[in-house]
Amino acid sequence: MNKNETDTLAIVKPDAFGSGKAGRIIAHLEGAGFRVVAATVKHLTRPEAQAFYAVHRERPFFDSLVDFMTSGPCMPMLLRRENAVPELRRAIGATDPAEAEDGTVRALYAESKERNAIHASDSPENAEIEISFFFAGTDRLSG
Numbered sequence: 001m002n003k004n005e006t007d008t009l010a011i012v013k014p015d016a017f018g019s020g021k022a023g024r025i026i027a028h029l030e031g032a033g034f035r036v037v038a039a040t041v042k043h044l045t046r047p048e049a050q051a052f053y054a055v056h057r058e059r060p061f062f063d064s065l066v067d068f069m070t071s072g073p074c075m076p077m078l079l080r081r082e083n084a085v086p087e088l089r090r091a092i093g094a095t096d097p098a099e100a101e102d103g104t105v106r107a108l109y110a111e112s113k114e115r116n117a118i119h120a121s122d123s124p125e126n127a128e129i130e131i132s133f134f135f136a137g138t139d140r141l142s143g
């Protein structure tokens with residue numbers, strides 16, 4: 001294991017998982033240098049989705065986001081590579097696929113600003129919290 005590697009959390013969201021895009025998204029991320037350290041398939045409950053996105057609870061789209069994230073199974077993954085958090089944000093592209101750079105996961109696979117195929121942690125601190133949310137007890141690296 002490379003000592004400069006770090007961990008981050010991705011979720012193939014219900015739009016992409018339900019329409020059979022998980023395999024292509026994982027292949028894309030592996031091609032971008034990430035390794036899947038742990039993965040699961042989970043249909044979030046409303047309390048789980050509300051807790052995961054608690055930072056957005058005052059936003060006008062919160063209820064809609066919770067509806068979407070509980071609409072079907074999703075695929076949380078613990079991903080590892082050098083500089084994992086910023087590199088995954090770069091690989092997935094902007095929140096709105098209309099603004100995502102060509103070749104990013106969201107440009108390729110997202111349907112809309114809400115149904116945007118994939119989640120990625122936005123800071124190392126949030127990566128720690130989000131990895132613990134799904135993979136408490138999994139061996140991992142800090143930072």
Ligand code: GDP
Nearest residue numbers: 061064065094095113114115116118119120122
């Ligand atoms: P991210 O870090 O790029 O995923 O974006 P945010 O943390 O800002 O938002 C979390 C998630 O909420 C996004 O990935 C979208 O699924 C959804 N979202 C963000 N902005 C909007 C919006 O303006 N409208 C709706 N309906 N959903 C949004």
